[in-house]
Amino acid sequence: MQISCHLGDITTERVDAIVNAANPSLLGGGGVDGAIHRAAGPELLAQCRRVRADDWPGGLPVGEAVATGAGALPARWVVHTVGPNRHAGQTDPALLASCFSRSLDVAHALGARTVAFPAISAGVYGWDAAQVAHVAVTTVRAHGPAVPGIEEVRFVLFGADVLAEFHRVIEAS
Template identity: 60%
Template sequence: MASPNHSRISVVRGDITEQSVDAIVNAANTSLLGGGGVDGAIHRKGGKSILEECRRLRAGHYGKGLPVGNAVATTAGRLPARWVVHTVGPVHSATEDRSALLASCYGESLRVAHELGAESIAFPAISAGTYGWPIEDAARIAAWAVHSAQLRVPEIRMVLFDDTALRAFKAAFGPR
């Protein structure tokens, strides 16, 4: 097992909904009620129990939605994981630097997973789909955020959907 300050990090191509890990990170929207891309796939494959927990979160502490850069966990439903850690990435902007918010998604997701006792976590390329973040920059920010996170999970897996994202994340995470 990795020490609290060191994690095994892998970068793989695959479907995040098929990862056998303790926690799968969902690139959610602020509503927490499902959407497109990774969010839609997680809700579809995980089943209604994820949506039901998200609705309870919205009825309680997150009445206005989950703020960008924050993270919260729910059950994983039918997914091969124990939890889904929902985080809301920022929409990319050419005129405003939102990279700290994107980095926060990774750090907060690791914090939530650590607090749950997760031994493994799988991340998608947060904000690099519908939210328009350029993949090379998204990968660079992800690598910086994961390597500088205060709380760690022993196994961290970056799961990329296509070859372009895979190449960008492999380059950003590089050999360590």
């Protein structure tokens, strides 16, 4: 599995699946979640409402993942995962690792070969970018053999400081 990182806008990535750093409601929000919902259009919100009604009426749990179509995005699917919120006391790195491994599992089940991730929980959820980079890259590398059809994982990052942390971890491992 090839792993890379770059600055960019995840909503423009031409991959099979992009991962959304969603909130438990799956109904949009700020940051990456809001950007993905705006770019995907109303079809994504309608699909998320169906997922909530049919599968997760209480909201998607932290560390879990679920897929929808991608609406107007260039990707085929959106894999939604809820990262842990450090401000709410969710400080266990295993919860964060689960976001990456479960998202890969869901993407693999769909038949995705290329996946783009944001820096889950590194924004308003208060996790340190260095810790997110470490957990993200080590989890993706370790989980790779369980998802052999996925050929490429891209970390698409918004800020230079977060990019630097991901570069550091990728180059060190």
